[in-house]
Amino acid sequence: MDNYIVSARKYRPSTFRSVVGQKSLTTTLKNAISNNKLAHAYLFCGPRGVGKTSCARIFAKTINCFHPTADGEACNECESCMAFNEQRSYNIHELDAASNNSVDDIRSLIEQVRIPPALGKYKVFIIDEVHMLSSAAFNAFLKTLEEPPHHALFILATTEKHKVLPTILSRCQIYDFSRISVSDMVEHLEYVGSCEGVTAEAEALNVIAQKADGGMRDALSIFDQVVSFTNGNITYQAVIDNLNVLDYEYYFRLTDAMLTGNVRAAILILNEVLNKGFDGQNIITGLASHFRDLLVCRDEATLILFEVGASIRERYRDTAKRCPDQLLYKAIELANACDLNYRASRNKRLLLELTMIQLCQLAQSNPEDSKKKGLIEPIEKTDILAPPQAKVVTTQIPPTVTATPRSANGAPQKKTQQGPVSTSIKKIGKDEDNGQDNQAAQHAATEIITPFDTTDLVKYWDEYTKNLEGNAYLKGIMVNCKPSLREDYHFEVSVHNPGQRDELLNDSGRLLPYLREQLKNTRIQMRIRISENNEKKLAYTSSEKYEHLLEINPVLGKLREEFNLTLD
Numbered sequence: 001m002d003n004y005i006v007s008a009r010k011y012r013p014s015t016f017r018s019v020v021g022q023k024s025l026t027t028t029l030k031n032a033i034s035n036n037k038l039a040h041a042y043l044f045c046g047p048r049g050v051g052k053t054s055c056a057r058i059f060a061k062t063i064n065c066f067h068p069t070a071d072g073e074a075c076n077e078c079e080s081c082m083a084f085n086e087q088r089s090y091n092i093h094e095l096d097a098a099s100n101n102s103v104d105d106i107r108s109l110i111e112q113v114r115i116p117p118a119l120g121k122y123k124v125f126i127i128d129e130v131h132m133l134s135s136a137a138f139n140a141f142l143k144t145l146e147e148p149p150h151h152a153l154f155i156l157a158t159t160e161k162h163k164v165l166p167t168i169l170s171r172c173q174i175y176d177f178s179r180i181s182v183s184d185m186v187e188h189l190e191y192v193g194s195c196e197g198v199t200a201e202a203e204a205l206n207v208i209a210q211k212a213d214g215g216m217r218d219a220l221s222i223f224d225q226v227v228s229f230t231n232g233n234i235t236y237q238a239v240i241d242n243l244n245v246l247d248y249e250y251y252f253r254l255t256d257a258m259l260t261g262n263v264r265a266a267i268l269i270l271n272e273v274l275n276k277g278f279d280g281q282n283i284i285t286g287l288a289s290h291f292r293d294l295l296v297c298r299d300e301a302t303l304i305l306f307e308v309g310a311s312i313r314e315r316y317r318d319t320a321k322r323c324p325d326q327l328l329y330k331a332i333e334l335a336n337a338c339d340l341n342y343r344a345s346r347n348k349r350l351l352l353e354l355t356m357i358q359l360c361q362l363a364q365s366n367p368e369d370s371k372k373k374g375l376i377e378p379i380e381k382t383d384i385l386a387p388p389q390a391k392v393v394t395t396q397i398p399p400t401v402t403a404t405p406r407s408a409n410g411a412p413q414k415k416t417q418q419g420p421v422s423t424s425i426k427k428i429g430k431d432e433d434n435g436q437d438n439q440a441a442q443h444a445a446t447e448i449i450t451p452f453d454t455t456d457l458v459k460y461w462d463e464y465t466k467n468l469e470g471n472a473y474l475k476g477i478m479v480n481c482k483p484s485l486r487e488d489y490h491f492e493v494s495v496h497n498p499g500q501r502d503e504l505l506n507d508s509g510r511l512l513p514y515l516r517e518q519l520k521n522t523r524i525q526m527r528i529r530i531s532e533n534n535e536k537k538l539a540y541t542s543s544e545k546y547e548h549l550l551e552i553n554p555v556l557g558k559l560r561e562e563f564n565l566t567l568d
């Protein structure tokens, strides 16, 4: 154990290229440096451990490098780079506002700002967790931020952008760091593992990445922990045992029990899991997440939200095909209700079991619900189904009755009721088509394809936006980010950050059906892209300022219309 360095420190990125999972953002930063378009203040926002401080340090080093490489990285060889790498550069000052948030702390920083650098061009001041500064400290800082000397450059970092004063926000170029995707994390963990001579199963790294919830620093720290108790041979089993993670195998088995309505199997699986010492509440929230994962991998538009390892991706897809949307909505709702009631419940086990029973009943009750919602064709049309059902019925009742099997009472009626249980599940999973049982389903999923162009699309997009009530944020996004049509009636919307993407996605359940109906085209799908140019442009012209304000407050648009105002 001599000189053990934790992986998060040992593998801290030292070039833009080695920053994990923030490619578009680091490219923008590199471009700004090589085009010599530096701002005086930057705000790096995003969750913890995603590379904000690392990027700030790399940025500081790169803009001071004497011989930057052709692709915009620091050379790591010149005097300035060496000083940075050995942490003895005077051109970088870091202040952690979480612990140093007084006026005096800021004043001593401001003192430093005045003194020009002895070596290199810029002095860089990194203020971490800037939202923690006291308001007096904020105000003291504001003056410096307004008129900084040309050699000074500020990088403010925060996990909570909404807590940063607007006066500060408006003076900064804003960069939104995103959570690091599971696949990017797994890739990096594989790299670290190979450097450390550690063998690891991909699925094991996937569990670590999920546990880290988007933060690379956390992922590396969990990784170190796992390496130490597995002696460098990381298996899926070892990871789930040691991190107290419930094997997804159980969730798949519970899903199967739910789909087949097998209450006894579900309760036995639950018992098995509880006996392994897992907490009931974790089981139920895990199950809710599992249903959610199944839901998001049912549609191209939401597939980007699906973050499980490649090796079990197919399994999720296969299972998802068997789970109709409505069933999953209800299942998530039930699991969530159980989670909410769990703490207050005096018989927690019974609550869990009751939830399992309710989940298993979903598949049974589903056809009735679907009928009400018009998902299944009306009775007259389902009569096409009569022949195969009649075959079953003939063994029990005289052939003369088979002509109207649906009006039969007793046992035959029961049979016909059970038929749709399985077909209704196939109905919505369009991909399946076996046998005549499914004719109605195919009929229900009939495609309507009416050609249209981007202009038509934008027209209804705007129409929808106009009628949005109560969600100013979404409205702002939809006013600013217009869709453009791509191949096969898929359209693309380019947004600025994951928050905007999530907001749009949240609403896609209403937006897409609306567009499909208005444009009479069932193929319409939405793709959301986070714009390469993550950098928020500063508003210079009147119309840019207007657009910016409109994004903040969409009512402005109405005001402008009402009073027929123009911009010049």
Ligand SMILES: [Zn+2]
Binding pocket: 064, 065, 066, 067, 068, 074, 075, 076, 077, 078, 079, 080, 081, 082
């Ligand atoms: Zn250098």
